[in-house]
Amino acid sequence: MHTELHNEKRLLSGDEAVARGAWEAGLKVAAAYPGTPSTEILETLATFPDVDAQWSVNEKVAYEVAYGAAIGGARALTACKHVGLNVAMDPLMTSAYTGINAGLVVVVADDPGLHSSQNEQDTRWVGLYGKLPILEPSDPAEALEFTKLAFELSEQFDTPVLLRLTTRVAHSKQDVSVGVRVAGPHKAFRVEATKYVMVPRNAGPRHAVVEARLLKLRECAEQSPLNRVELRDRRLGFVTSGVSYLYVREMFPEASVLKLGFSYPFCDEKIRAFAAQVQELVVVEELDPFIETHLLALGLKLRAKHPSFQIGELRPEFIPAIVRGEEKQAKPFPARKPVLCPGCAHRAVFTVLRDLKLVVAGDIGCYTLGAAPPLASVHTCLCMGSGFTIHEGFRRAHVHGDRVVGVVGDSTFVHSGITGLINAVYNRVKGVLLILDNGTTAMTGAQHHPATGKTIREEPTQKLVLEDLCRACGADHVDVVDAMDTGAFRRTLEQRLQDDALSVIIARSPCWQLVRTRNAPPDFRREQCQQCYECLEIDCPALTKVEDGMIQIDPARCTGCNLCVDRCAYEALLPIREEPDADSCPGTCG
Numbered sequence: 216m217h218t219e220l221h222n223e224k225r226l227l228s229g230d231e232a233v234a235r236g237a238w239e240a241g242l243k244v245a246a247a248y249p250g251t252p253s254t255e256i257l258e259t260l261a262t263f264p265d266v267d268a269q270w271s272v273n274e275k276v277a278y279e280v281a282y283g284a285a286i287g288g289a290r291a292l293t294a295c296k297h298v299g300l301n302v303a304m305d306p307l308m309t310s311a312y313t314g315i316n317a318g319l320v321v322v323v324a325d326d327p328g329l330h331s332s333q334n335e336q337d338t339r340w341v342g343l344y345g346k347l348p349i350l351e352p353s354d355p356a357e358a359l360e361f362t363k364l365a366f367e368l369s370e371q372f373d374t375p376v377l378l379r380l381t382t383r384v385a386h387s388k389q390d391v392s393v394g395v396r397v398a399g400p401h402k403a404f405r406v407e408a409t410k411y412v413m414v415p416r417n418a419g420p421r422h423a424v425v426e427a428r429l430l431k432l433r434e435c436a437e438q439s440p441l442n443r444v445e446l447r448d449r450r451l452g453f454v455t456s457g458v459s460y461l462y463v464r465e466m467f468p469e470a471s472v473l474k475l476g477f478s479y480p481f482c483d484e485k486i487r488a489f490a491a492q493v494q495e496l497v498v499v500e501e502l503d504p505f506i507e508t509h510l511l512a513l514g515l516k517l518r519a520k521h522p523s524f525q526i527g528e529l530r531p532e533f534i535p536a537i538v539r540g541e542e543k544q545a546k547p548f549p550a551r552k553p554v555l556c557p558g559c560a561h562r563a564v565f566t567v568l569r570d571l572k573l574v575v576a577g578d579i580g581c582y583t584l585g586a587a588p589p590l591a592s593v594h595t596c597l598c599m600g601s602g603f604t605i606h607e608g609f610r611r612a613h614v615h616g617d618r619v620v621g622v623v624g625d626s627t628f629v630h631s632g633i634t635g636l637i638n639a640v641y642n643r644v645k646g647v648l649l650i651l652d653n654g655t656t657a658m659t660g661a662q663h664h665p666a667t668g669k670t671i672r673e674e675p676t677q678k679l680v681l682e683d684l685c686r687a688c689g690a691d692h693v694d695v696v697d698a699m700d701t702g703a704f705r706r707t708l709e710q711r712l713q714d715d716a717l718s719v720i721i722a723r724s725p726c727w728q729l730v731r732t733r734n735a736p737p738d739f740r741r742e743q744c745q746q747c748y749e750c751l752e753i754d755c756p757a758l759t760k761v762e763d764g765m766i767q768i769d770p771a772r773c774t775g776c777n778l779c780v781d782r783c784a785y786e787a788l789l790p791i792r793e794e795p796d797a798d799s800c801p802g803t804c805g
């Protein structure tokens with residue numbers, strides 16, 4: 216599958232190009248937890264048999280596995296979305312002190328415009344904060360090349376290197392020249408406590424190493440061809456990086472540009488020299504004024520973007536307004552309501568939570584879509600794992616007369632929900648915690664996790680049994696119910712809400728995108744319909760109200776789950792029971 220040909224081009228996304236570049240660089244170990252827009256990096260790496268690839272349980276674990284491999288002598292990579300790096304911040308910050316041994320590349324994919332994220336943080340500050348070098352490719356071809364360079368830089372300076380992508384770079388595709396795999400250096404682990412054992416006595420001197428390294432990295436950034444001066448018309452000079460470079464070139468092809476590919480630490484001399492050669496200096500960057508702040512600190516006179524451009528993604532058509540210093544005037548894209556798939560068991564659960572008028576401490580996953588009306592039954596969403604811990608806070612504040620529940624998905628539970636459950640047990644919290652177990656990490660495209668019993672390569676492995684784990688954590692009651700059986704789920708929930716106990720209910724039903732079984736759509740009997748629209752309250756995209764006020768079922772979308780049937784008090788919707796039929800639709804969700 217992965218032939219080793221010179222001068223060959225492949226159509227690759229930025230994520231695929233990173234994977235290819237890492238493989239060509241002799242990558243041996245790769246670990247990640249999924250997160251859009253970075254997920255495809257590990258998915259691609261898992262297709263290379265000579266890379267030891269894994270889905271880790273969370274980003275901190277992934278970081279530490281990759282770090283261990285790197286100091287152990289194997290070139291290693293970890294990849295995550297921007298908020299994933301927050302989870303890995305603890306090892307990341309101190310690994311800057313210890314340094315690595317074989318190359319360690321940390322790929323982080325930011326999501327300007329929040330296509331699929333809970334915030335819009337700009338990870339370039341992590342380079343500054345952690346004193347780590349940042350490489351920022353503008354397109355997939357650079358993503359491949361920069362990944363290879365990142366390994367070299369990492370080893371040359373004995374430091375983890377941040378390779379920062381954004382959604383457009385990660386997900387756009389380009390013809391990319393691919394090369395051959397090199398063996399990568401062989402670097403045995405050497406016992407060296409002063410380097411690898413970060414107790415205060417050792418960490419102090421290592422801090423000095425970090426500062427000295429940063430000065431050397433600065434010199435390297437000055438010389439680096441990744442920081443490229445393109446002198447053209449000197450009336451206007453742009454300083455830019457990442458995908459913004461492409462937008463500048465598209466909108467101002469005649470202008471001069473300083474393209475920062477090695478974007479931290481800054482190449483001050485190159486920047487000053489460029490500024491001296493152009494009449495007007497304009498910084499174009501997505502999100503925060505990261506480059507701008509530094510250039511102002513250098514005392515350079517520049518055209519700063521209006522603060523309105525710090526929010527949301529840049530688009531090429533915004534560049535002229537940035538040059539003029541004007542406020543953003545953006546026509547919003549047409550809104551499309553995100554909705555749970557037809558047949559999704561999360562819908563059944565949230566219907567019950569809504570009907571019981573509970574306050575729900577929610578979490579992140581497909582089930583966050585339960586926040587949208589008419590389900591409107593996810594009332595918090597902060598970060599992964601917080602469903603259980605916010606529930607605990609709610610209980611301590613006696614929110615809503617303690618008619619509250621905490622909700623997390625199965626992958627989220629393993630990622631960072633377990634500690635919240637243990638905390639609740641330890642601190643004698645009562646209440647009901649729900650694990651919505653659809654047997655996959657659905658939100659990011661159905662990746663395996665420990666409770667699916669399969670590895671990233673679909674190999675069988677020890678399966679984590681969630682109910683056993685919850686019992687071992689000390690929950691008073693652990694019930695497993697069929698999430699699609701709304702009656703049984705409701706009865707169990709009502710019972711557990713009354714108990715003076717800490718209960719976990721595992722609402723289990725496989726993600727419909729995995730099983731794709733269909734029953735016939737229910738029979739709609741017009742004459743029975745009282746137009747109460749109770750059936751629409753489940754927010755199923757297969758059901759719509761049509762012009763004459765009647766209900767229409769889209770047979771192409773309906774999975775025959777019959778959740779709507781349960782809502783109809785007038786027998787206008789009747790189930791047609793058939794043997795389930797495997798669906799042939801090849802589409803995917805999330």
Ligand SMILES: Cc1ncc(C[n+]2csc(CCOP(=O)(O)OP(=O)(O)O)c2C)c(N)n1
Binds near residue numbers: 250300332579624658
């Ligand atoms: C720290 C962090 N890492 C990764 C993500 C991306 N992400 C969002 S939800 C989720 C997991 C969803 O799986 P699960 O909890 O099983 O719920 P499902 O989508 O299957 O309903 C992931 C990986 C994120 N938002 N934050």
